[in-house]
Ligand SMILES: [Zn+2]
Ligand SMILES: [Zn+2]
């Protein structure tokens with residue numbers, strides 16, 4: 001009632017004008033009759049009345065909870081509601097159908113308003129329509145949804161009833177129900193309300209409780225032992241839960257315990273006595289978890305954590321920018337003061353979700369020591385699940401783009417092998433290609449020449465623990481052994497050098513910051529051309545990193561990330577080269593990724609394949625390993641720059657031999673003028689394309705510790721590969737769909 005009156009006060013400007021005109025006529029005689037004193041008294045009491053209404057309003061829980069932009073959920077006794085349903089609808093109607101009808105009405109108050117207004121004629125030219133087109137659409141939609149299971153909504157309408165009549169009958173019932181629920185646009189006094197407020201559904205939100213995701217103990221020799229609740233009632237933590245991108249407060253978190261094997265079950269992990277260290281506990285990260293804990297008192301569902309992974313992948317977003325995105329979009333749409341997240345929360349969600357994603361590929365629930373800090377978790381996760389950089393998501397992949405049927409001559413038709421194709425004649429031979437390329441990108445490492453260890457202090461340190469101990473107290477200028485001046489990194493004699501360095505470094509950081517904001521793949525029309533992050537010469541032979549005796553004022557960096565991918569874009573593996581992209585490093589990487597003869601691809605495409613081949617022949621691994629299975633070829637983009645005098649390169653590494661010497665690398669085709677031309681059988685640019693994308697993460701990766709760097713990169717490449725495979729599968733499906741349509745039509 002009070003709310004209704006509130007709403008009456010807010011009219012559209014035009015209506016207010018009309019009404020004030022009427023008021024003038026009403027008030028006029030008043031002024032004549034009453035003295036000005038009584039008039040003032042009237043105004044005062046009117047104001048007082050409204051103040052009282054506001055005061056009252058603040059004590060109505062419904063009105064406060066739902067906020068002034070929503071109206072409370074209809075509050076009628078259940079008996080009244082059930083009597084209405086029994087009288088008006090089919091006696092066989094299901095609970096779900098009744099709930100659908102109820103919620104469809106509370107969800108569509110605006111439509112009910114339009115219907116209600118059109119029902120009553122008020123102005124010239126209007127017609128009263130008992131069943132308007134508005135409500136008929138609602139009735140029709142409900143029928144489509146609810147009558148699919150052959151139970152009609154109404155009792156008295158048989159199959160004989162005409163379709164339109166049934167809809168009208170249902171519309172009339174909906175109209176009656178609108179009145180029962182007090183959802184029509186008129187107040188008790190019959191006055192029309194122009195602005196319909198949406199109905200708050202907060203009052204009918206269910207209770208959420210976070211509890212273990214298993215019913216019985218999972219330990220092998222426990223039989224299915226039941227779990228008792230181990231959380232003492234007074235110790236139950238009440239947390240904030242983000243579920244379906246909505247915030248729920250005061251959600252209790254419960255844990256279960258098996259008295260036999262002493263394992264405690266939480267919603268996202270298990271904790272059991274350590275199998276290796278007495279008195280310690282192990283934590284098993286359950287891949288099946290429904291909810292994940294990402295902060296002291298914040299839990300999220302998997303939809304949230306998957307969105308974090310997807311957002312980081314698709315937008316090249318850092319944890320900080322994703323945090324900003326969440327707090328300023330989803331959060332502000334909900335009138336909640338809790339649920340504001342920090343960068344730590346988002347990073348935790350990323351780590352927790354990625355552990356499950358990567359773990360699920362090998363069917364492994366990651367087991368670590370309990371209560372590790374998050375930096376240790378990523379380090380251990382890569383150690384256990386990282387497969388030394390081999391991407392498990394690519395396992396067993398073949399497709400038409402990366403795998404072709406072996407051709408004996410130019411005249412054999414080229415045929416790809418699809419992933420889902422049944423192998424009727426698997427005896428036939430196939431050729432596969434792998435593309436190898438590097439991108440300059442790395443994390444900080446010890447500044448001491450030739451040391452590749454992690455920094456002992458990731459924030460501001462320059463040496464690993466060992467070298468910090470030995471040289472941390474000395475001047476950091478090369479070949480100087482004087483003691484350094486406190487709070488600087490140089491001795492008294494080298495202070496000027498130190499100051500100069502600091503000044504230079506600060507300006508460089510600033511320009512670096514500007515560059516980081518404009519990522520390499522940003523190419524908006526209003527932006528000037530910018531250099532791509534991977535344009536640095538990763539294929540130069542040796543990095544002059546610590547040669548020429550560099551001063552150790554800042555940490556060194558690992559040099560590059562090398563990737564192997566298939567021509568279709570599926571990533572096979574990655575590795576980090578600390579100092580250089582040398583042919584030896586590449587060969588070692590290839591040997592590690594392709595340990596057996598069966599696993600080796602027929603062609604390995606590298607921009608400096610001739611160098612690799614030379615090294616390979618010289619160190620004996622050509623005859624020992626590769627000769628039987630593989631050929632090293634230069635990618636077609638770089639081949640034009642290779643020396644035409646280099647016979648080995650021309651003879652063995654040509655990506656498009658036109659003399660018919662390798663019919664599996666080139667396809668002879670005719671253009672529309674009948675001219676013959678040669679096309680590459682494989683996309684040899686796949687890795688460069690991959691690295692251009694990967695370059696977008698450079699600004700995020702360069703600030704990471706070694707452990708986070710490894711895990712983040714591994715996660716993103718795994719995610720990417722899963723995506724590429726899904727895209728290929730979808731493309732195949734589409735192609736087979738359209739080809740079957742072609743044949744039928
Ligand atoms: Zn047990
Ligand atoms: Zn493929």
Ligand SMILES: [Zn+2]
Pocket residue numbers: 446447448451452453463464465466467
């Ligand atoms: Zn070191």
Ligand SMILES: [Zn+2]
Pocket residue numbers: 475476477480481482490491492493494
């Ligand atoms: Zn010095």
Ligand SMILES: [Zn+2]
Pocket residue numbers: 609610611634642643646649653
């Ligand atoms: Zn060459």
